[in-house]
Amino acid sequence: MARLAGSRTNMLRGIIALLIVITALAGCGNAQEKQPEAEPSNTGNGAGTGSTNNNGGQTNGSSETRVVKDHFGEVEIPVKPRRVAAIYLEDYLVALGAEPIVQWYHPSWGKQDYLNLSVPQFDITGSIEALLEAAPDLIISDGYADAAIYEKYSKVAPTYRMPDAILESGSTEILTKIADLMGVPEKAEELIKDFEQKIADMKAKLQTAIGKESVAVLRLNIGEKDINLLGIKNRFVGSILYKELGLTAPKLVAEMDKFIDTLSMEKLPELDADHIIILTSNGTWTSPENQEAIDNLLNSPIWKSTPAVKNGKVYQVERTFWQSGAFQANQLKLKDLEKYLLQ
Structure with a gap:
């Protein structure tokens, strides 16, 4: 009987020990489930915790x-x-x-x-x-x-x-x-560095190609009987052509205080430019509604008598980027200058 009682006592102790182990394991599992989630890593630029797209920008925004x-x-x-x-x-x-x-x-x-x-x-x-x-x-x-x-x-x-x-x-x-x-300030730094190099290269090439020959920019006013002369202070063209690229402005342009001025056909010979860049005020050079104004200009005896026209140094350009002084517009101007002045 004593042996039987001892056996039962040992069995009971084993069961109790097993229950203690099971309880402890369960407690560990619950503790792990209740652990706080790790802070999400910020793979962007420190401006919030939104997810990012391939450009590094947040797709779900940030309230910062x-x-x-x-x-x-x-x-x-x-x-x-x-x-x-x-x-x-x-x-x-x-x-x-x-x-x-x-x-x-x-x-x-x-x-x-x-x-x-x-x-x-x-x-x-x-x-x-x-x-x-x-x-x-x-x-x-x-x-x-x-x-x-x-x-x-x-x-x-x-x-x-x-x-x-x-x-x-x-x-x-x-x-x-x-x-x-x-x-994204670093993007501007990269773009400007590249642009400044393009300006330096183009300036050197233009100096070799045309030297001190003068360049003027005109705008044909569709529906009107005059043209505009864009001055040396015109920030659409004056800055990049005359300041940054060092092109020579005709006397009439160099003395302009106005951003842009009206130039009648009768005064056109006074311009005396070696090269003329010309754009339309709206539409394109092939727009049907522009053809009357374009024909009136191109067929004018005064127009035909100007030195740049007689020498075949008039360049018809696309207005939307020549009427803008914006960053990419200026780079398109460089392509036009390469096309027309570096032949």
Whole structure:
């Protein structure tokens, strides 16, 4: 009997020990399930914990903001904006590898066709509803936005109006600022370094090819009986042609104080330019609605008598990038100059 009692006691102890082990193991499992998840690694740029796409940008946005100073004062903007409307500044977004959510459009001037964008147009003369429907998280505007327009834009999304000082400084300064607003300043640095090298190379080639021969830029006003002369202070062409590339401006251009001026056909001989670059005010050189104005110019005895025309040194160019001083537009101008002046 004693042996039987001892056996039962040992068995009971074994069962109790087994239950203790099972309980302990269960407790460990529960503890592991209740452990806090590890913090997600930030593979982006420190601007939030949103997931990233192949461009390194966040796909689900971030609520992080910062305060910057624009033309009208301080404005709070997203650190990493994802849906940007850059009114007449789309060129710079494209250069930085970003697609704007709308494209600037004016009924009289059209849009910047050279960008080849496939996004909705925003008619700046029309309703603000089109911009509202695009749901931007940031709006960037050039000098077109006065106080009233700025207020309208600001009701749609945080709006940054470029300071006049930056707009007047040139395309590289504008690119630098927009890259900063987009949170990618390093991209602007790379693009500008490459552009400056292109300018240096082109300047040297032009010096060899045409030396001090003068170059003027004209605009044929469709529907009018005059043409425009773009001055040396014109930021669309004056800066890159005469300042950066060092081309010689004809006396009439060099003495201009105006950004752009009207030049009657009778005064055309006074221009005395060795080379003439000419664009249309709207449409293209092959647009049917432009043919009457184009024919009237090209068939004019005064036009035919100008030295550049007689020497075959007149170059018909595409208006949308010659009427813009934006970053990519300027690079397209370099291609035209290579095509026409480095023959």
